[in-house]
């Protein structure tokens with residue numbers, strides 16, 4: 269049998285859960301600040317590498333970025349967190365053909381919080 273106080277507590281949990289999406293994420297999470305090529309941009313020359321700048325230092329072993337080409341296949345070398353600045357991730361790229369490229373990143377900040385995201389950029393013909 270559910271007591272009256274349990275019912276009220278349950279209702280309280282639901283009320284808090286409903287508000288959670290409104291709570292801003294902790295500032296220490298690593299979010300993508302900017303990228304080269306920029307998200308949504310069109311570039312006219314093939315970039316030698318993708319560079320992602322995050323708001324926090326990353327755990328190099330757990331933070332990755334991948335680039336998928338117009339055909340969907342993975343392009344470029346394994347991503348590397350910059351040895352001198354752990355807020356930066358590099359992906360060396362081969363010469364890119366014209367088309368749309370999708371970047372998918374997975375970041376684990378030094379406080380162990382996980383963030384993910386993706387964006388596209390386009391290489392003009």
Ligand SMILES: [Cu+2]
Nearest residue numbers: 294296297381
């Ligand atoms: Cu965090």
